[in-house]
Amino acid sequence: MATLLSEPGLETGPAETAATAAATTTTAAPRRTRKISRERVSAHDGFLTHASGRWAKVGGTLALLSLGLYLFAGVSAAHFGGSWLGYSLGTIGALLIVWLTMLGMRKRAITPGRWSLKAWTSAHVYLGLALLVVGTLHSGFNFAWNVHTLAWALMLLVIASGMFGVWAYAVLPRALSDNRFDAGGAITEKQMIEALRSLDRQLHEAAQPLAPDDAALVETSLDEDPFAGSLVARVSGSYPNCATRRAARQLREARAFRPRTAGDPLDKVDSLLARKEAMLGRMRRHLKLKAWLQLWLYVHVPMTFALLAALSAHIVSVFFYW
Amino acid sequence: MGPVSEMFRVAIVGSGPAGLSAAGRAAQLGLSHVLLEKTDHLSDTIYKYQKGKHVMATPSQLVLRSDQEFAAGKREDILGKWNERTREIGVNVKYNADVKSIRGTGPAIEGSVQKIVTRARDGTSTTKEVQRHAPPYAIELTNGETVMAEAVILAIGTQGNPNLMRCPGGDLPHVTYQLDDPTAILDEHIVVIGTGDAGIENARGLAEDAAQGNIVTVLNRAPRSTNVRESFATAKEPNAKALVEDHEAKKLTIRYETETKEVEPGWIVLTTRDGEERIRCDRIIARIGSAPPRGFVESCGIEFASADRLAFPVLSPTFESTAPGIFVIGALAGYPLIKHCMNQGYDVAEFIDGNTTLKPADEPLLAAKFAGLPGKRSVDQWLEFVRSNVSILEGMSPLQMREFMLDSDVRAYAKGETVFERNDPGSSLFGIAGGSVHVLVDAADPSKVVRIEQGSIFGEVGLISGRRRGATIVAAEPAICVEISRNAALKLQSQVPSAKKAIERIGVERQLLQMFGAGLTSEDIAGAVETAKIQQVKAGEAIITEGEDGNDIFVIRVGSMIVEKEIGGKPVFLSYLPAGSYVGEMALIDGGQRTATVRAAIKSEVIRIDGAAFGQVLAAKPALLERARRDMDVRRKTNALIESKKDGFSGVVDLFSEQAKFLVGQGLGEATDVLLIDERLCVGCDNCEKACADSHDGLSRLDREAGKTFAHLHVPTSCRHCEHPHCMADCPPNAIHRGPDGEVFIDDTCIGCGNCQRNCPYGVIRMEKVPPKKPPLLSWLLFGAGPGPGEPPYKWSKKHTRYTGDPAIDQALDRKKAIKCDMCAGIDGGPSCVRACPTGAAIRVAPDEFLTVARLEHEST
């Protein structure tokens, strides 16, 4: 703040902003402040098309250049890694990998400045794809059962998972949004959970007048934890043993054999169970989509660290034992 | 008349901080006195704060002058000290003394007649004249007793009495305004009107136990929404949620978009979206807020400054009202902070006791305001200098001037110094108390200037429209200007009607000059200004209708408009017009019928200028006509583009049009900067929320998932930085300001009263305490220390709050204050939420940047 106040032109009166406001009774608007640069945008522009595909062009150029040199510079393929071109590609590749890893830091260190994570992601994706070419050419196609090939394979795995991630990012958000859509606005995850809780309470109350067997069925639905379920269930969105569905089905079956009466408490329970099923379905779809949007990162990131380890081993062994 | 008391020297009505302090001083001075309090405890307003509330003692520079103690602290401690001290100094308190009327019992005061104007909803008004009588005053209580006093101090605050139902039948006996014991009511059909906390608590209490057999209906004027903060804007969120849940559990019924039309014995007639409906009703509980105490105050012979809702009583420098011997202090007099109230209580008792030399306690604050100015003048001289030199301030009393200056600033400018620059945000008004200033009318050529003389004002366009400054202002010679904050300017306009008129007239002329650019002078447009009328427009109302005749020009002064055209039987959105633009020129220039419909996006104000008069200005000024034609051509092109797209890409145009209307429905019409998420890109990582928290005290100022969505365009719950922020309206310490980047922010003087949270229609303000600092990011990344990025979980914060055992520090740690988005002002690079979005889904935009055809082109390619 001290630096702000010593800015020329500010002597005429301290400028008050959210960043500098101290206790004061005046509401006078400030007259002059240091100009803070603010990025203005006026339309949505996704990371794949960011800045008219600037990073796609950079990545593409890098890949083509590497390929061109590899094909036409006439460097022998045996011991390619030790050649000038091999060294260059290796250095570029290693630096790229380190830089690509830095995305994890950039995403979480919310420092001031004119950076945007979208631009980073854009560059990450296209340079990461270019790395496929750079890294593979660096290998000179000398594959064997050693740490060098391991590093290359891990790199492929990271890149492949990244490609999957891009697919997920491109395709799934619409479905996530559609699933949240609601005529009164857009329902949030928290509201889905609250709605389920509220339905449970209503079910509990509505089940009071039921016969013990029927009540026990409703109870199984109430006891079910909507978040339980295996990873497979979460990812596939299919819960074959769903207690709510079973309870609804069995109650309906049982009712088919009983005489119909007006004001049957089962009517209310039935409609509540149907509503709960629908809400559960919606939440499960929500969780499934979110899982697909995130799960691949559980491959991408750990493999990144494995890659960094293998890469270090590769570099150390190259310099000491070649 | 019931029993009559002895004659007191002074009766104090209301035992809030103001009345309590006045009574304390009276007791210390040995004046015979009585303190009349409606309830059975002292200081009802503070008594009703939530339990354990941290009460703030702002403004901190103001010294406290009272026989009562007051420092920031817990509500319970403060009330405890006041109770004890009141007993100790022997204040004569009379509880359960609800004052109903105050009448002079002396001879009629010649020529002193109080005019009381009552306005009905339909705009008609009736005037009643009441002859004032000299003291002593007979103070009549609702229990029939009468208290006699030579002087009265009115300190009843602004809580007022419950609002009454005004529809036909509203006076029937089953219409009630409170509910003491919900369990005592059995087997009734009950309609609860009002969806604030009180109404909700009553409704839920009545429906709680199904065995009571009550059938409870709650009427809500607002439409249903998944965000209860929208559908129940005046209630606390948990209360509203609980009510919605009771509705879903069929314990009671909420009827949305419903109002009462008429009450009949045993029935109530409702207006709903689908027409009228009549339902059974044995009891109505109306909890529809409270009416300001103005009616009662006026009936005591006390005049208000104007008919405006914001107006306060007219007072002398010693707080005496127009009824001789009745003094008004505290929130009722326009001073909503406890410290002010207490100081006034002390002062007024001194004045009544004959002290004429007492200097007001705010003297040092004012002295500090004038400290930097050239020339040695005392505070009183400076006040008089400003008052007599700035023409709009002439009608102010010395007391009003003091209060006014507390909310304003005065500065000296050297010749050539800039006062503000074009495109700076700012909604304050400036008055020239000395010297003169130049308006740079041409941004490209600093030599083109227009002079504004001493006594006049500038900056009024920003004040009225809430938009950025239209031109740069520099001092033409050494000058002294007062900067009048928006709040002070609004107060001024309600206190001094002539000031309001002057600001309006100058505003119209300047707006026209500014809009049509250089080369025009006041004389050129005098004819047009003459015909100009200011017109209020309701949201959704059309000022121009397609296909009609008419050639008047409209200038949007406040609010914003949307332009629509009927294409293929459907209204299609053409463009968005922010405040400061004009419409209607096409029919004027080219003749013919109106080619599009223009309607208000939100409640707006337009200046309507007679077409013929404006035509003459155009005829006399070919350059202006040329400009108007150019503007018109741009608009024509836009329309043509949309119409042509409509053939080939009608789906795209429909989407564009409907999205635009959705956004306007979401309040974009009054926004200056709004967070929009393209849900086709949003992966739900919540990095935006985490980034916001990490750059703002660990508290996120946006709720990404909440808010409405239309065709994948999502408006999350986050501040829109409204042109005329509703949140600012009622902030006791004036803690909400607009900053240099146009951001609306809350400073550290927030007392946590929650008014802004209730007043914001978009539910974006939270009351929170600041969580403890987290360990740095690297220690989390490497060692897993702390809760990681984003807002820490409640449990973690609780566990890591370091209490010291010192109550002053601990209470500050627990202090809840209002937090909201500040647009990341002062953070280089701009909004963190936008910068931290990995996919580009989140952007912050001004509505006029976003609602353009450029977007349509973008989408359809």
Ligand SMILES: Cc1cc2nc3c(=O)[nH]c(=O)nc-3n(C[C@H](O)[C@H](O)[C@H](O)COP(=O)(O)OP(=O)(O)OC[C@H]3O[C@@H](n4cnc5c(N)ncnc54)[C@H](O)[C@@H]3O)c2cc1C
């Ligand atoms: C939630 C909340 C939080 C706040 N927090 C703070 C804070 O932290 N710091 C701060 O400085 N300010 C705060 N304020 C503002 C402050 O409480 C009020 O401005 C202040 O109490 C006004 O004092 P007063 O004496 O003018 O009136 P009040 O305190 O309103 O007292 C009026 C008294 O008059 C009585 N009365 C009314 N009508 C009659 C009648 N006809 N006959 C007899 N008695 C009558 C009432 O029962 C009441 O006791 C807050 C306000 C609210 C609502």
Ligand code: HEM
């Ligand atoms: C060897 C090369 C790569 C490395 C080391 C790497 C590493 C990383 C790391 C560390 C993250 C941060 C994850 C997090 O913290 O949440 C990340 C995210 C990501 N990577 Fe990669 N990556 C590589 C290649 C790629 C490629 C080729 C693609 C795409 C084709 C890709 C797509 C992504 C995407 C979409 C994200 C998510 C961005 C976000 O949500 O913040 N990556 N990567």
Ligand code: SF4
């Ligand atoms: S807090 Fe609410 S009322 Fe205030 S500027 Fe933001 S959106 Fe508008």
Ligand code: SF4
């Ligand atoms: S602009 Fe800044 S303060 Fe506002 S929501 Fe975004 S990150 Fe938070």
Ligand code: SF4
């Ligand atoms: S950061 Fe972007 S992608 Fe992530 S939740 Fe926010 S808007 Fe969606």
